[in-house]
Amino acid sequence: xxxxxxxxxxxxxxxxxxxxxxxxxxxxxxxxxxxxxxxxxxxxxxxxxxxxxxxxxxxxxxxx
Numbered sequence: 834x835x836x837x838x839x840x841x842x843x844x845x846x847x848x849x850x851x852x853x854x855x856x857x858x859x860x861x862x863x864x865x866x867x868x869x870x871x872x873x874x875x876x877x878x879x880x881x882x883x884x885x886x887x888x889x890x891x892x893x894x895x896x897x
Contacts, residue, residue, distance in 0.1 A: 835864055 835852055853861060868876065883889070 835861070835868055 856864070
């Protein structure tokens, strides 16, 4: 979610507010620091890895 919120190179408050509802402030900051160091390729690889690891799909997202 953080990658998507930052995809246009700045984070909108409504997007970060949503992320803060899901993740603690400490987790948010830790993920943000890691994300800043990654290239776009590395970010996408992490997203794809987690989609597979947690068996995410459009159907799971839409129905939640």
